[in-house]
Amino acid sequence: MTPPPPRRRRGTDGSAAPARSLPRRGAVRRAQAITTYGVGALIAVEQESFIVSGIDDADGQWRRDEAPVIHEPRLARVLGVNRFRLPPASGDDSRDGIRVRRFPLWHHCPGCHALDHVRKFNSPPGRNECAECSEALVPSRFVVACEDGHIADFPYWKWLHRGRRGDGEAGFCGGRMSLRSSGRTSSLRSVVLSCSCGVPEVSMEGSFRRGALKDLNIRCEGRRPWLKDAPQLLCSQPPRTLQRGSSSVWQPVLRSALSIPPWSDTRVHALDRHWDKLRTCSTLAEIEIHLKYIFDGAPSPVSPEQVRELLAAMEAEDPTGEDGPDLDQEQRYRALRDLEYERLCTGNPEDSGHHTEQFVCEPPSGDGILPAGLGLLPPMLVKKLREVRALKAFTRVIDPETSSEGHEAELSLAPTGWLPAMEVHGEGVFLRLDEERIDAWAELPAVAARVERIRHRHQRVLAERASDPARVPPSPATPRMALLHTLAHVMINEWSLDSGYPAASLRERIYAGDEMAGVLIYTATSDSAGSLGGLVAQGETDRLAQAVRSAVHRAEWCSADPLCIETETSGAGGTNLAACHACVMLPETSCEHNNGLLDRALLVGTPEDPSIGFFSHLLTR
Template identity: 65%
Template structure:
């Protein structure tokens, strides 16, 4: 969504001037600063284009009143930070906001067709118009990026001089670049670049080929414009690719999230956020008491025995990974394991305080109705809090199919905090029957079908990874694909049955050797967040009815028989029987970018009707 038009900067409520004399350019919602227009992303505002600046110095210029600190200890520990901050507001009365830098710098004039650096058009202050023609300038439609996250201008000089001997010296000819559209078609062939030095004009056709810039003898320059012009370029051996300025492949957020679960979910541990590193080194309650008295001047926020309990909870969440330090992936799985245990167990009234942010109870109805469906252990999550943090971002590759080496940093220096959003809502948690699941996932036809997706996904990750030795294993297993596809059809069904838009619901999968569950919860904190409608669907009777209805709906797709008989679909063949007409969801609702889906594992295929988990329901 493009931000609204820019508005005149107002003074504060007391008539004082803004804290910083920076021109306001549009506005975005706070959540978009994490998911859509985060650090390193391009933002179009009116006739101009900007890249969201890095976070160096943001801790000082973000107002504490408009960008408060939040805590989620388990996620802070995972990401190695002390706290999170909510992105600043973009209201007219805001003292500051997300800062941006002009990018790309190449603009063209639709009247005289000149293609220059923006500053060379002699625009009046605070305007983006051609100083000669007095019409709005148009930012370059094309940029280049590489899979290491670097971003750069499209090399128009080299492109138009490529037919000239010694074309690598383009830019020294003394001519002026021109950009025009022939208007004959909407293709790249109609966009023509020329130079007044007299070289033959060249269309943009072919500029998007993978080897287009390599053929010009150009490599990635390692530039990171979101971090500022004073930041030196990085060494990079990759070949950049041409992209449209508005391409979704140009910026993908790397988000990490955690649910607030006991004993951390009442907020009582928040005052100790900056002290856990020291406290973890102490085993003696006496030493902990002395430290707390020194740190808080006698006004200790928690009794020593409660601090000891929290430290023990941290130790229980530490992953066991041999003698080596556990990777981020191992620690994230350990975080999920703990959530799974808490969702299974719930919390009774004796565990709650007035500030408790996690309420999970067993439904009152008879769960026998769920037995024939292979579903067990439903839990009503009447209150939950999720913190989603922006760890980094990627370009050209999806976050879940890249290694950490391909993640672009949000700042030049080390950060003790990250931007994040907190979501409060409700949800329904359910598990698959373990005995039945063990028999089903060992069936040869199930294993063979999932292996095709796993191999395609593994191959795709290998192709995209800069270091093939660091490619993580694909998460595709029979239980994972089953849970993932079931979560999708349930979200689609609840969007019809309970009146929730599909984009307001989100899945959280727990698939592993000892886990086989899913949480479907409200993904927004607005009016669709916590009205109780989703929790009501978790009672056994309505849950059984919804599952049966969802399975019957999934047994037929408007794209059948092409969909159900598909040998591969999705990116790189990572889906089988799955398309936008049956099980795919809005990307904000899916943990895995709509890959690793196969409704045949739910309902079977015409050739193997007994393949599906729910095949007995369909007769």
């Protein structure tokens, strides 16, 4: 990433003096500040490395015109905040950006091979180079992190002086360490550590073993370098060695919501700061009085009747109006998805709303009847949608989909009333399966046994990674969920070939429950590609029937068969069966479950038992 040229900003007095003296390093897109380089993530800029700072002071640092407020009341209530903020832009006219801190702090010089803390190299002001040989310093390739989100520099001194370190304090020997590569192989055996005190050389081989640091009595120190002045915490999690650029170093915990009626009308945003007062109103007359006070006698953009409808919707979504524990928060999040499913099923015609409406969902033109025996109910075309994705927290070492709340690292040292978020405007197609048919299919012994293997492995992963054994979340793996998830993947792959959208620009939203059997496939990008109409056109009945048949036929064969279809376990933690990158797996940005809980055999069956496949009857026609 190339840093932009330095620029001068006008001060408050109109002069050309910089508004702040902080140096600028590189630039990221707003969406990346949520999904890739969010709080606590490591970001490389040329030959330097930084960690993104927390949001404790960001609300005052980010200017409102560069980091506007995002409104989504339903998601805000679930997450216990009152608003969201879009990360600031990094254009030439921006005054401030996202704050970062240098990390890791240990560097080595490729010229003299010295390995030390960055301050010990005595770099010239404004430059990151070795004072002795003028070579640019290279940040440490290795860091240590734990499942609770703590991260620190790799303990090179302890790793090299194992068994010879006296009291165990870094620098006890008084020597100078060096790091070099022998160049014989590309493995860690060629990365060699040495010290001028005379201890034998040690390679980095074995440092990535799960218990490598624990065997040397190296414990997690509870460091949180992304939070300013954060104290060290007592941590019982074993530290793990990671590559600085590994995806395991940072994974976002995202929560998202679709704007659905009555909240999808942009005129409602004018009331966002006044709902606490409006919830005390019991009659239309009281609501009208409050509206006159809120808008200082000017006409209200929202009528009292609409306000009462919004209050009723708010009460239905959160009847207690109180914040509960994290488990209750997850329950409210599932209830939020239930309401989205209901609205996607009922629709919201374009001619029934105002021009400020952000959610338009209609059945296809014509009779909308799919061919009999396809297994799908008539689809819904979501011609306009808005999704808000908020960065709730992040995880390290483990992926967020299989983590418990206890492993989520906080974005700030003190609680804040807001979270960073982004919004996506796009389109999509909502598909529903025939529930009577899917229930009959799910009762087949072979189907139940196959999904039970997935559920058992996933539940075991959840139990191993749970911070509290008494609060292990149940695995969502059911025949209905696994079928919908796999169907969404093959349809995204099919539409990426047929409609011209790349697979990474499409995203799934699974609705699987006792009374839900649907999947929304929609555009996942925040640019104009999300509103060109190409995806909605794929939902017309004639095209949809052809696409489903083509996707099922394409899923019948994988280039990794017969190994793929006959595998007993695959995927991270063994949570997949017949699924690989050659058939149904998608880019990580497109999948809600990190490419887990997939089984292609549930769609097309196996050579030994074709009846397992829900759509296997399409292969014989």
